[in-house]
């Protein structure tokens with residue numbers, strides 16, 4: 100059961116399309132003002148008077164000659180039908196059932212004034228945006244007045260709409276069929292564009308006189324934030340003002356409305372009624388606003404939340420909650436009637452603490468059931484008002500880097516559209532996992548230790564205790580590398596890591612020693628390496644990949660260019676086999692050239708190759724196996740070959756390191772030192788499981804994966820066949836699309852004529868039930884906007900077939916839309 104308006108917010112979020120949720124919830128800029136509105140109310144402390152006998156407080160109040168059941172009206176909100184098909188009709192019905200309070204109907208209402216007047220018994224006011232073409236505004240006001248509207252609320256803070264990042268990121272457009280019911284014309288689909296074209300940008304105070312000249316209705320000005328403007332409003336003849344920052348949707352950085360209220364109230368000195376909106380979420384917030392000088396408040400987003408959750412009844416419940424909370428607060432504070440509320444009710448506010456507001460869908464983890472039910476405010480699950488809150492800008496800049504957020508959006512889309520076929524996850528198929536295997540593997544390893552002569556206590560400690568930082572299973576890894584890959588290195592040159600990600604991190608930390616050091620990467624590039632570089636403040640230079648992976652000529656040019664700028668390119672990172680994300684494989688000749696270039700230009704090569712042994716057929720020799728000059732640091736992973744839950748990877752770092760005293764060690768020793776301060780050691784239990792798998796296959800991980808590799812190979816071929824069938828040559832040419840045909844790995848790259856960004860992905864998931872990864876995520880220097888990454892590893896044939904067919908519908912629709920816009 101919903102007990103607070105916060106409960107309604109959570110539920111609404113689950114029900115609404117993410118783009119619509121962001122449109123409703125979002126604010127301008129970095130949403131500081133949006134957060135400030137809420138936080139200002141959080142900081143208010145009330146001073147109750149006890150033993151006042153206030154048994155049943157009276158909540159009615161009189162505004163502009165009319166009695167309201169509560170000092171609360173409904174703020175103008177465009178297009179209620181985004182929240183519920185009933186639109187404003189539901190709001191009117193819901194409010195009528197709850198309380199006699201006015202509803203301010205937006206210029207952009209989705210229902211006609213006539214319908215609304217017919218539907219309910221509460222006063223309707225009209226919110227007015229003044230258009231460049233005043234005859235439109237005049238016509239709107241006349242029509243509203245004929246339908247019985249009782250007051251005009253001119254919005255004065257919107258010469259155009261504020262820059263709302265969420266809408267821009269989402270490419271938000273009003274869904275088909277959502278149009279203003281009381282305006283003629285078109286071009287409404289993108290509210291910001293429409294406003295820029297149609298709103299009068301040059302209004303001055305004379306607009307009040309103009310309104311007065313065309314309508315006898317009371318005029319309120321909405322969007323006043325300073326004492327000076329409040330006085331001007333009174334002088335210009337306004338009948339009331341609304342202290343508002345448009346719910347944080349216009350100029351980001353203006354103060355919370357509650358903060359400016361006392362100064363405005365003092366300046367107005369009772370000449371006009373003062374309404375306030377922005378952040379009212381509880382009955383006690385109403386009391387706080389009244390105590391600080393408002394005559395009433397307007398309720399904004401919570402009304403849409405109620406509508407989304409339960410239509411008209413939802414709106415009734417939202418208002419009921421406000422009424423119950425207000426009555427409760429009045430009664431506990433010893434207040435009998437609204438007229439008794441005065442400044443003595445509030446204590447001076449404690450200092451501001453930044454507050455978290457409902458975050459953009461693009462960057463959140465879904466609310467869990469726990470936080471949905473406990474009345475927490477949206478976006479701040481578990482946040483304690485007054486507790487320590489950190490500012491993001493005070494944290495390391497990497498946390499605000501889009502590269503760190505890329506996968507969140509994908510996860511969010513995947514969770515939101517569980518029915519969609521997803522070509523996004525690069526995870527291994529579950530088909531070959533068997534829970535019993537883990538026990539078998541661990542047992543196998545422990546038996547091996549005993550066979551090697553370890554005592555019972557040593558065997559026990561091998562899994563129960565911390566282990567050596569460099570790893571316990573280095574001999575087995577070395578043996579397997581020799582047997583499978585022809586990589587012949589001593590065990591001491593190996594460090595067993597927590598996944599390959601830690602191996603990358605250690606290698607970068609050790610190699611990159613100064614601000615001029617540069618890491619070269621291919622572009623597109625796996626985000627794990629660019630993310631690790633970002634965490635370590637390492638500069639990355641991207642080199643465009645061709646059909647055969649990195650071109651050595653381009654790489655050489657990039658290295659020389661960096662050197663010419665006084666920088667030190669130290670290493671290049673490559674995935675030479677069936678790369679993530681592009682699926683590209685470097686031919687043998689290119690590998691030899693790369694090693695030659697590394698020698699000539701004195702750089703190291705970081706080779707990451709997780710897909711080799713789960714790909715069908717013979718593989719091109721790895722760079723490390725061809726490396727005769729210890730130029731290659733091989734970064735290994737058992738995620739695809741054994742199982743990702745083990746989180747076991749390794750680095751082969753056999754490069755000698757000389758110290759100042761002339762001593763020599765291996766780079767692996769240095770990585771081990773760093774590791775001891777990062778993860779101490781890789782879980783011995785996980786190492787035991789991986790070691791068991793290595794032992795079970797005599798070190799030949801390729802043999803262990805023969806069936807798996809055949810499965811992935813088959814999935815790749817089947818996907819390519821489905822693409823051929825869906826897009827025969829003629830259709831492919833018409834749509835200007837193409838794709839590559841990797842012989843293994845998990846990924847392929849599809850070129851499309853339209854922009855394959857997050858907005859397109861959302862449309863694809865929502866309307867066509869198919870999810871993919873925008874390749875642009877993987878371009879460190881920007882680009883890839885017309886490419887899609889498809890992963891084949893996780894889907895059965897039937898899903899692949901259905902997914903490709905949905906993809907075809909999506910691509911047709913996007914291409915048609917693109918043609919229309921051209």
Ligand SMILES: Cc1cc2nc3c(=O)[nH]c(=O)nc-3n(C[C@H](O)[C@H](O)[C@H](O)COP(=O)(O)O)c2cc1C
Nearest residue numbers: 123174175176177205254345346376377378399400
């Ligand atoms: C989805 C949405 C649409 C809005 N549409 C309008 C509008 O058409 N005209 C207007 O003056 N204000 C509009 N506003 C601003 C509200 O009237 C109000 O100032 C704000 O929502 C109050 O803050 P709150 O949502 O924190 O209660 C809109 C706000 C939202 C959230």
